[in-house]
Structures are given as C-alpha cells and as structure tokens.
Amino acid sequence: MGVPKFYRWVSERYPNISRVINDNQIPDFDNFYLDMNGIIHACSHVNDDNCDTNVTEEEIFRNIFHYIDFLFRMIKPKKVFYMAVDGVAPRAKMNQQRSRRFRAGRDRMKKLKTLSEKTGQTLKETMANHFDTNAITP
Numbered sequence: 001m002g003v004p005k006f007y008r009w010v011s012e013r014y015p016n017i018s019r020v021i022n023d024n025q026i027p028d029f030d031n032f033y034l035d036m037n038g039i040i041h042a043c044s045h046v047n048d049d050n051c052d053t054n055v056t057e058e059e060i061f062r063n064i065f066h067y068i069d070f071l072f073r074m075i076k077p078k079k080v081f082y083m084a085v086d087g088v089a090p091r092a093k094m095n096q097q098r099s100r101r102f103r104a105g106r107d108r109m110k111k112l113k114t115l116s117e118k119t120g121q122t123l124k125e126t127m128a129n130h131f132d133t134n135a136i137t138p
Contacts, residue, residue, distance in 0.1 A: 026074065026075070026076075028076075028078060029075050029076070029077050029078065030077065030078045030079045030080065031077060031079060031080040031081075031082070032071075032072070032075045032077035032080065032081050032082070033080075033082045033084065034068070034071065034081075034082065034083045034084065035084050036083050036084060036085045036086075037085075037086055039064055039067055039068065040064060040085075042067075043060050043063040043064045043067065044060045044131060055131050056131060057131060060131060068083070105132075108132070112126050112127055
C-alpha cells in the first residue's frame, strides 16, 4: 500500500537518494535502509506464469540472503543497516486481497493439475514441490 506521496517528500528533501552512481566509484554511506517487501516478493515470485518452475522455500531464503549480502557488500554502510519488514496488513487491505488470493489459488490449482497430469505425479506430489506465493500475502 505504501504511504501516499512519501517518496516524493523524501526525494525532494534528500535529492541524492535517487542519484545514479558509477559502479566503480560508490560513495560512502552512513546508513542503509532496505524495504524487504520488494526483495521477498522478487525472490519468491520467480515466474508466476510457469508452474514448471520449481522454487522451494530453501531456494527462496537462499536467494533473499544472497541478494541482501550483495547489496550490503556493494553499499558498505558505516553506521546503520536497517531491514524493514511489514507486520500484519490493515483490515481493509486484507479484505481487498482476499478475492485476488482466491482467484490466484484457483488459477494455480488448474496449472498444477495440468502439470501433474503431464508429469504423471499425483496432485499432492506436484503441490509439495511448488511454493505457494499466497503464503506471503496479506
């Protein structure tokens, strides 16, 4: 959901936050703040359209840790490294997302049934090998 106009406010107050930097000359940073939502989403939604892509929770965590490590080694903050992870979503967002989750779940089941028929596995076996991205949504 985000905070309306927050990015605009921050970028007007601190214009260097969205400055393009040269990979060979990274400036010194005292503080480094990460919004983990984007990282978690990118690492768990490898390819939503392709149920053939099998991503386990172990791989998701490995990808998350690898990406955080990559960013940390590149930025090298001097004082603060802060990772923000959202808590429980507000009730309004939960209600809004409920119908989307049910639709996504239904579509996912259709794709997994087709995949299980194609591979000769049972539906239960196929489901066990595929991460359900609805597990991390509000």
